[in-house]
Amino acid sequence: MAGAPTDIERIMAPDAVAVVGASTDETKRGHQAIVTLQEGGYEGDIYPVNPNAEEIRGLDVYPAVSAIPGRVDLALIVTPAHIVPSVLEDCAETDLAGAVVIAVGFSEAGENGEQLEAEIVSLAREHGIRLIGPNTSGMINVHRGLNLVGADTVPEGSLALLCQSGNMAISLFTEAATREGVGFSHYVGVGNEADLQFHEYLPFLDADPETDAIVCYVEGMSDGRAFLQAARDIVPETPIVVLKSGRSDVGKRSASSHTGSLAGDAAVTDAVLEQAGVVSVERSDELLSVANALSSLPRADSPNVGILADGGGHATLAADACSERGLSIPRLTDQTQERLQAVLPDAASVVNPVDVAGGTDNDQSVFVDCAAAIIADPNVDALMLTGLFGGYGVRFAEQYTDVEIEAARELASLAADHDTPLVVQSAYEGFDTEPHAVLREQGIPVVESLDVATASLSALATYGDRVAVADQSSDFQLPAATTDDTLADTIGNGRTQLSEFEAKRALADDGFPVTPFDLATSADEAAALAADIDGPVAMKVVSPDIVHKSDAGGVALNVGLDAAAATYEDLCSAAAEYDPDASLDGVLISPMRDAGVELIIGVVDDDQFGPVVMCGLGGVFVEVLEDIAFRALPLTEADARAMLDDIEAQELLDGARGNPPVDRDAVVDLLVAVSTFVQANPSVTELDLNPVFADADGVEIVDAAITLDEQPQQHTKNEDTESAAPSQGETDD
Structure with missing residues (x-):
């Protein structure tokens, strides 16, 4: 809704909190919430609300929020779901900024719950109140002692957590409580996102001096595109890390085209988040x-990692783990190797990974000498120290602990002086040794898992890369509604699937490089059209009801002139047998083309992020290969090039087996043109160009399918990042 922005600071850092549903019963949430606020150090005003009580823990109790004499910023509503509407009605004349609705029984509970949720959202908007939840575990401002969750193991720190699972939040709180140097500034259980949504918290957390990074556990976003827009603006200063659940094949939605069937939830989510500069992880322990x-x-300025290990096993496993994550293990310069040889025994490996081969057993300060050489190497932009560091005093002799402590100080200072990320993986991480404490105090992560250490380095490289090109990537702003959608008339005729002929004609009219084509409606016409083409032809049935023509036996290749008429009849018969009810428009006639590299390029309207472009290896086995990349519209040239770089089969694009490389500029131009076409035609919900032949001379669209939405997308939902709910004091008319 247009208007002044929500004063979310009053919600996230309130000076006065009302506990609606406060209770004298010590077992009730309405009592425990007051205890937690009082004992957690919250210095703001606490107002218990209960019409049947007068005093709770020394606090005056009020019969309603409207009866509270002072200004209230935030209400914690712990009443049953059906009471929530009356509570919001009571707040009509107050200056309440927001409410945390704990109760379940809303949209997650079926049709009746959906209606109740719609009712409370409507009331909140009418009265200028923003809602967290419902179906939320609450929220916490750790540094202010504002704990509306009741969890008592939330360590203070610099990570803000936005989470859609109360149990997952508790797991993360517990994990952080067992680790030094990891803690939280804020927690919000976003719940059903009925009103306040993921993206609306980001600007506040970005500006919060206590927050250095934002952590998100996401099951589904109500407005993923708004999240992309907000994230893109803040990630250069405040990194965002997302764990998205529902990554299995079960989560893939069905669709009529190859593009739709390949647009798995996780694949799209990871790609568009990366496009916005957000780091995705796949495992909760990462x-x-x-x-x-x-x-x-x-x-990290690049994915080039130096590995320093005190054993061959750790060195090899670290190199494997880095390679699997797409990190590079560059060879060290001759000068660096000479420096390492000067301090290590002859048995040491100094090429990268560096294996000290016992050179640190009696003097752990040698780690510092080695690290200094590796960090100074021009080929290295990050360092992993892996093995036993920090545990020599435990494993061998206590006297080594002091040496390791001093080495830890020097390692941290070395990394800081060179502005180089250093991650330490140690088998003794769980022992909470003093050398590890020294590292953590200086911001150096120490982890036990080699996979987690590698994931951290990979994230640093990915984050650095994305921030470096942030101004060249999409702003995710879709155009306003258009009246120039040339395809919308088809919907008016009751059809949502264009035939291949119609799709190709629409693309050709827009200047796309489409293989020459014409439509035959009889066997004689097919023969005549084939006669006008020099060489054999490709013939395909044209039906808006048959998308995958090969499955229907509706494709014939390398057809000679003499066979064109008979092939026409055969194709029509095969189509009729495949689907007797299918509408048949005729047979498409095109000249045969050499394949080159077969690509698929398409667009699908993702439920969370809106229109998304896909590019990858195409052909009839596209679902088997699944070598594809995604980006959200609108696509920039930099986005399109990044998509090509994401395809795993780079050898094919670069010219395998002596073939010339594909004209990447032509592919990029086509991707950008597809993005522009879909923006101009918001009725398109799926577009499928498969195959697109790409070679050294350019690209050519051989087959095309276009699916239209029964209600054309208007592309207005995310023209800006203003809230969909009213700001304080506004009403939604």
Whole structure:
């Protein structure tokens, strides 16, 4: 809704809180919330609300929020779901900024719950109140002692957590409580996102001096595109790390085209988040470690990692783990190797990974000498120290502990002086040794898992890369509604699927490089059209009801002139047998083309992020290969090039087996043109160009399918990032 922005600071850092549903019963949430606020150090005003009580824990109790004499910023509503509407009605004349609705029984509970949720959102908007939840575990401002969750193991720190699962939040709180140097500034259980949504918290957290990184556990976003817009603006200063659940094949939605069937939830989410500069992780045990690394370490300028290990096994496993994450293990310069040889025994490996081969057993300060040489190497932009560091005093002799402590100080100072990220993986991380404490005090992560250490380094490289090109990437702003949608008339005729002929004609009219084509409606016409083409032809049935023509036996290739008429009849018969009810428009006639590299380029309207472009290896086995990349519209040239770089089969694009490389500029131009076409035609919900032949001379669209939405998308939902709910004091008319 247009208007002044929500005063979210009054919600996230309130000076006065009302507990609606306050209770004298010590077992009730309405009593425990007051205890937590009082004992947690909250210095703001606390107003218990209960019409049947007069005093709770020394506090005056009020019969309603409207009866409270002072200004209230935030209400914690712990009443049953059906009471919430009356509570919001009571707040009509107050200056309440927001409410945390704990209760379940809303949209997650079925149709009746959906109606109740719509009712409370309507009331909140009418009265200028923003809602957290419902179906939320609450919120916490750790540094202010504002704990509306009741969790008593939330360590203070610099990570803000936005989470859609109360149990997941408790798991992360517990994990952080067992680790030094990891803690939280804020927690919000976003719940059903009925009103306040993920993206609306980001600007506040970005500006918050206590927050250095934002952590998100996401099951689904109500407005993913608004999240992309907000994230893009803040990630250069405040990194965001997202763990998205529902990554299995079960989560993939069905669709009529290849593009739709390949647009798995996780694949799209990871790609568009990366496009916005957000770091995605796939495992829960990586989430806090990656966020902590991003919050405390400098960005990596490249994926080039130096590995320093005190054993061959750790060296090899670290190199494998880095390679699997797409990190590079560059060879060290001759000068660096000479420096290492001067301090290490002859058995040491000094090429990268560096294996000290016992050179640190009696003097752990040698780690510092080695690290200094590696960090100074021009080929290295990040360092992993892996093995036993910090545990020599435990494993061998207590006297080594003091040496390791001093080495830890020097390692941290070395990394800071060179502005180089350093991650330490140690088998003794769980022993909470003093050398590890020294490292953590200086912001150096120490982890036990080699996979987690590698994930942190990968995130630093990815984050650095994305921030470096942030101004060249999409702003995710879609155009306003257009009246120039040339395809919308088809919807008016009751059809949502264009035939291949119609799709190609629309694209050709827009200047796309489409293989020459014409439509035959009889066997004789097919023969005549084939006669006008020099060489054999490709023939395909044209039906808006048959998208995958090969499955229907509706494709014939390398057809000679003499066989064109008979092939026409055969194709029509095969189509009729495949789907007797299918409408048949005729047979498309096109000249045969050499394949080149077969690509698929398409667009699908993702439920969370809106229109998304796909590019990858195409052909009939596209679903089997699944070598594809995604980006959200509108696509920039930099986005399109990044998509091509994401395709795993780079050898094909670069010219395998002596073939010339694909004209990447032509592919990029086509991707950008597809983005522009879909923006101009918001009725398009899926577009499928498969195959697109790409070679050294350019690109050519061989097959095309276009699916239209019964209600054309208007592309107005995310023209800006203003809230969909009213700001304080506004009403939604």
